[in-house]
Amino acid sequence: MSNFTELDGYLFGQGTHYDIYKKLGAHKGKQGKETGVFFNVWAPHAASVAVIGEFNDWDENRNFMHRVEPAEQGIFETFIPEAKEGQLYKYLIYTDDGTKLYKADPYATYAEVRPGTASRIFDTTKFKWTDQTWMKQRKAIKNFWEQPLAIYEVHPGSWKRHPRTENDGFYSYKEFAHSITEYVLDMGYTHVELMGISEYPFDGSWGYQVTGYYAPTSRYGTPDDFKYLVNYLHKNGIGVILDWVPAHFPKDAHGLADFDGQPLYEYGDPRKGEHPDWGTKIFNYGKPEVKNFLIGSALQWVEQYHIDGLRVDAVASMLYLDYGKKPGQWVPNEHGGNENLDAIEFFKHINTLIRGRNPGAVMIAEESTAWPKITGDVENGGLNFSYKWNMGWMHDFIDYMKLDPYFRKDNHNRMTFAMSYNEAERYILVLSHDEVVHLKGSMLAKMPGLEVDKYKNLMAGYAFMMGHPGKKLLFMGQEFAQGTEWSEARELDWYVLDNPNHRHVSRMFKELLTIYRNYPAMYEQDVSWAGFEWINANDNYRSIFSFVRKSKNGKNNILFVINMTPMRYDDYKVGVPENKKCKLLLDSENTEFGGEGGKIEDSYMPVHEECDGREYSIAFPVAPYQVAVFVY
Structure with a gap:
C-alpha cells in the first residue's frame, strides 16, 4: 500500500x-x-x-x-x-x-x-508544546493592526557566541532561547524576527540562499530544539516571526536546481528562471507542484512550529519580471508587461490561506517599490499581506539623519513625507540588517558630528521613529549603538556597554519601548490620520518636529517634541490641541540618558496663548538634540 x-x-x-x-x-x-x-x-x-x-x-x-x-x-x-x-x-x-x-x-x-x-531522518511529531495560552490569545486577535508590534531582528549565530569551539561557538537553540528571552523581556520588545533559520549551506548568505525549506538549520540543534526556542519565547509572552525566502534558491549541486536533471522547481527559460545579480534560480510560481512546495513550507512553519508570522524576503524581485535585469534578459508576460502574473496569484493564494487558517498570524512583505495595495484585500486587487516594510521611510530617515545638522533645514521634508502616504498600506518602520552591512556603517557610525553628538543624534532619531505611525523593527545591536558594522562571523560588540554612552542609548530605547507598549495612542491608530496630528511639520529653520499620537478614546494622547540640531532654546513654545495638563514621560536630558540634568518640569498646564495654529500652548527649555515626550 x-x-x-x-x-x-x-x-x-x-x-x-x-x-x-x-x-x-x-x-x-x-x-x-x-x-x-x-x-x-x-x-x-x-x-x-x-x-x-x-x-x-x-x-x-x-x-x-x-x-x-x-x-x-x-x-x-x-x-x-x-x-x-x-x-x-x-x-x-x-x-x-x-x-x-x-x-x-x-x-x-x-x-x-x-x-x-x-x-x-527526524520525527517532528514528538515535541510536547506548552504554549497553549499564547496560541489561544493569538487566535483571538481580531484587528492585529491595532496591537503593539515592536520587533527585534536577530541573527542567532552572531547575537552571542561562546569562545571558539568545534561548533564555531554558536549558542544552541536552547541556550539562545533563555538568553534572548531574558534580554527581550528586559528591553520590552513584543516580537523577535529570526534570520537564517531555514537550512542553508553558506554562512555568508545570512540564510537568504535556502536549500532546506522545511528544516530549521542544524547549526544550532534539532527541529525539536528549535520548537523549544519558539515555545519558550511564547511562554514568556514574546512572538516569533521568521524570515522566509520564496524569491529564489541557490545552485548548489545538492539543492533544488535542475533537481531531476531538468528545470523542475525553477522556470525553464533562463530569462525567467535566473537572477543574474544574485546567481540564483527563480521558482516557477505558475507550476502547481512548486506553488504547493512553497505553500507547504509556509504552513509548516506557522502550524507545526507555531511561528506567528513570516517576513517574506525580496517581494519586489518576485513581482517584476525585469527585476535586476537588462533589456533582453527578461520575457514580458502575456499582456506585454513586466509583472509576474504567476507570483501575483501566488501571493494572493498564500496570504489568504495562511491568514484564513491561522487567525492572528501575520504575513509581512519586504517590498521596495511603489507596487499598489500590497496590504490591500484580494477582492480590491490587493495581495493581502498583513504589513509592508516601509523602505521609503527608512531611506529618507537615514539620509536625513546622516546630514550635518546645518543642512537638515533644507531636507526637512524627508522626515515629514512618509505621512503623505501613510494610509496607503499597513506599514512597519524598519532599520534592518541591510542598513548596517556592506560598508554602510552602523546606525551610530552614520550619525554626524563629534562623538558625543553622534549618540544624541541617534537617540533623537530613535525617538522620531518610535513616535511616527507604523509598527517598529530594529536590528540587533543598534539599540545600544554598536559602533562597528554587523558581521555574521562574530558576536555583537557587547563590551561597548561598559561605555556609558552606549548604556545611555540602550536605556533611552528601552524607555521609548515602554512608552510605546503602555499607551494605546502609540499603536492602535497607525493606519489612520485620526491617530496622528502634526503640531508643527514646518519648523524647518529650527529643525524641530512636534506631533501628537492619539488614542481612540481621546485619553492619554502623546506629544513628541524632537530637536534635530545642536541649538538651544530657553523658552520653546509648542501649541497643544487641548487645554489639558501635559505630564512629562521622557526627557532625554535626564542624566540616565547622558544629559546634563532635566530642566523640563514634571508637568505643564497649557496657557491661553495661540501657537502653531492652536488656541493653547506650553513652553519649556529645549537643549541640543533634546527629546521631550508628554502625555495628556
Whole structure:
C-alpha cells in the first residue's frame, strides 16, 4: 500500500495539498507488520531514483524507488525497514542520459551540519508544546493592526557566541532561547524576527540562499530544539516571526536546481528562471507542484512550529519580471508587461490561506517599490499581506539623519513625507540588517558630528521613529549603538556597554519601548490620520518636529517634541490641541540618558496663548538634540 494516495496526487497536481509535507520526504510508518521509513520524492524527469544513506552504507544499488501510479505525476516511493531516526540519506537520481545526481530531500525536516549536505531522518511529531495560552490569545486577535508590534531582528549565530569551539561557538537553540528571552523581556520588545533559520549551506548568505525549506538549520540543534526556542519565547509572552525566502534558491549541486536533471522547481527559460545579480534560480510560481512546495513550507512553519508570522524576503524581485535585469534578459508576460502574473496569484493564494487558517498570524512583505495595495484585500486587487516594510521611510530617515545638522533645514521634508502616504498600506518602520552591512556603517557610525553628538543624534532619531505611525523593527545591536558594522562571523560588540554612552542609548530605547507598549495612542491608530496630528511639520529653520499620537478614546494622547540640531532654546513654545495638563514621560536630558540634568518640569498646564495654529500652548527649555515626550 502506497504512502502517497490518489487523492494526494490530485491535490498536489492542483497545488492545494496543504499537508504535503506529511506525505513527501521521509516519514516513519508501517508496511504490513514492519515498521520503517517511507521515502517519497517528486522527480518527474528522472529515469530512476534510489535512496542512499547510513542504513544501507550508501549502497547505490540496494534501495531503488518505484513510481507511484499514475506514473506521469512523477512521484517515487520506497519503504526501508532498516532506516532509523537520525540517520543521514540522499536521493540518487538517474537522468535519461545516465547522469547521476546526489540530492538532498527537498522536504527534509532536518539536515546534516554544513559543510555536509545530506538530509537526516527526524520525527517532528514528538515535541510536547506548552504554549497553549499564547496560541489561544493569538487566535483571538481580531484587528492585529491595532496591537503593539515592536520587533527585534536577530541573527542567532552572531547575537552571542561562546569562545571558539568545534561548533564555531554558536549558542544552541536552547541556550539562545533563555538568553534572548531574558534580554527581550528586559528591553520590552513584543516580537523577535529570526534570520537564517531555514537550512542553508553558506554562512555568508545570512540564510537568504535556502536549500532546506522545511528544516530549521542544524547549526544550532534539532527541529525539536528549535520548537523549544519558539515555545519558550511564547511562554514568556514574546512572538516569533521568521524570515522566509520564496524569491529564489541557490545552485548548489545538492539543492533544488535542475533537481531531476531538468528545470523542475525553477522556470525553464533562463530569462525567467535566473537572477543574474544574485546567481540564483527563480521558482516557477505558475507550476502547481512548486506553488504547493512553497505553500507547504509556509504552513509548516506557522502550524507545526507555531511561528506567528513570516517576513517574506525580496517581494519586489518576485513581482517584476525585469527585476535586476537588462533589456533582453527578461520575457514580458502575456499582456506585454513586466509583472509576474504567476507570483501575483501566488501571493494572493498564500496570504489568504495562511491568514484564513491561522487567525492572528501575520504575513509581512519586504517590498521596495511603489507596487499598489500590497496590504490591500484580494477582492480590491490587493495581495493581502498583513504589513509592508516601509523602505521609503527608512531611506529618507537615514539620509536625513546622516546630514550635518546645518543642512537638515533644507531636507526637512524627508522626515515629514512618509505621512503623505501613510494610509496607503499597513506599514512597519524598519532599520534592518541591510542598513548596517556592506560598508554602510552602523546606525551610530552614520550619525554626524563629534562623538558625543553622534549618540544624541541617534537617540533623537530613535525617538522620531518610535513616535511616527507604523509598527517598529530594529536590528540587533543598534539599540545600544554598536559602533562597528554587523558581521555574521562574530558576536555583537557587547563590551561597548561598559561605555556609558552606549548604556545611555540602550536605556533611552528601552524607555521609548515602554512608552510605546503602555499607551494605546502609540499603536492602535497607525493606519489612520485620526491617530496622528502634526503640531508643527514646518519648523524647518529650527529643525524641530512636534506631533501628537492619539488614542481612540481621546485619553492619554502623546506629544513628541524632537530637536534635530545642536541649538538651544530657553523658552520653546509648542501649541497643544487641548487645554489639558501635559505630564512629562521622557526627557532625554535626564542624566540616565547622558544629559546634563532635566530642566523640563514634571508637568505643564497649557496657557491661553495661540501657537502653531492652536488656541493653547506650553513652553519649556529645549537643549541640543533634546527629546521631550508628554502625555495628556
